[in-house]
Amino acid sequence: MSNKLPVGIQVYGLRDLLEKTPENFRDVMTKVKEIGYDGVELAGLYGLEPAYIKKVLDEVGLVPISAHVPFADMMDDLDKVIEDYSTIGVKFLVMPYMAEEYRPANPEGFAKFLPLLSQVGEKIHAAGMTFLYHNHDFEFVKLASGKWGYDEMFDAIPADNLKSELDTCWCDVATHEPVEFIKKYTGRIPVVHLKDYIKKGEVKNMYKLIGVETKDDGKDTGYFGFRPVGFGQMIWEPILEASLDAGATWVVVEQDEHYELDPLEAARRSREYLKILGW
Numbered sequence: 001m002s003n004k005l006p007v008g009i010q011v012y013g014l015r016d017l018l019e020k021t022p023e024n025f026r027d028v029m030t031k032v033k034e035i036g037y038d039g040v041e042l043a044g045l046y047g048l049e050p051a052y053i054k055k056v057l058d059e060v061g062l063v064p065i066s067a068h069v070p071f072a073d074m075m076d077d078l079d080k081v082i083e084d085y086s087t088i089g090v091k092f093l094v095m096p097y098m099a100e101e102y103r104p105a106n107p108e109g110f111a112k113f114l115p116l117l118s119q120v121g122e123k124i125h126a127a128g129m130t131f132l133y134h135n136h137d138f139e140f141v142k143l144a145s146g147k148w149g150y151d152e153m154f155d156a157i158p159a160d161n162l163k164s165e166l167d168t169c170w171c172d173v174a175t176h177e178p179v180e181f182i183k184k185y186t187g188r189i190p191v192v193h194l195k196d197y198i199k200k201g202e203v204k205n206m207y208k209l210i211g212v213e214t215k216d217d218g219k220d221t222g223y224f225g226f227r228p229v230g231f232g233q234m235i236w237e238p239i240l241e242a243s244l245d246a247g248a249t250w251v252v253v254e255q256d257e258h259y260e261l262d263p264l265e266a267a268r269r270s271r272e273y274l275k276i277l278g279w
Helices: 011-017 022-035 050-060 071-088 107-126 149-156 168-175 178-184 206-210 236-245 263-276
Strands: 007-010 039-042 063-068 092-095 130-134 163-167 191-194 196-200 223-227 250-253
Touching: 007 011, 007 063, 007 263, 011 022, 011 039, 011 263, 022 050, 022 263, 050 063, 050 071, 063 071, 063 250, 071 092, 071 107, 092 107, 092 163, 107 130, 107 149, 163 168, 163 178, 168 178, 168 191, 168 196, 178 236, 191 236, 250 263
Parallel strands: 007 039, 007 250, 039 063, 063 092, 092 130, 130 163, 163 191, 191 250
Antiparallel strands: 196 223
8 A cells, every 4th residue: 555645635725816817727727736736626617618627637637536516506406517527527526515504503404404415425426426525613513312413424324425525624623533533434535635724712703714704793712724734733644644544545635715825835835744744
């Protein structure tokens, strides 16, 4: 077994370079390759044709690993989602975010949601792709059964229909046990998200950082911020080792916000840090 995995980047972190200027796509992808990434996880197509995206990634030499697709888009027209991303050559379709009414903290909504999730995953599997779930921290609540909501979701759905893309940052925020969760999902965790952060004190309003509108009641006394991999408080060697042991096929760097740092510079720092660790 190799002692490392290929490293991808979630393009969501580069959205400021692409959303208003999709004509930059080739240039941005070229720079991503030059920095040393092996593949990309897409987060939207910016109005570009799937065949064009495939052509650019092929020519630049980046693997289209996966794509984050809003669950509403999957429910609205899953055939079109599958067609577009099959054209690009994506292997994994990922649900990136769970709406509040479906979360484990709302047991009734959660129970109704799980069969929907399974049906979507079944159709994706039948099309020759794999459906992944990308977590935040709100899946890690204890249910009446004593189980984590996150585990209940995977226990309720056949492995063919749903696999894990563990976001190690949010898992760490919620449980301090990302290594244990990676190990727990051995054989069912093809992609692991590498995301670093700094958190100090009490922070109630973490989702404003990912564009979710929340009320500011002035009671936040702490600090929460994303960082390039290796520049926050996460300890990466055991996470990377566990990812290898669990049978993951990719690790994907994600940084939701960059503050004063240029997104490509943040991406470069993450990649350079992983190279220092031999990845």
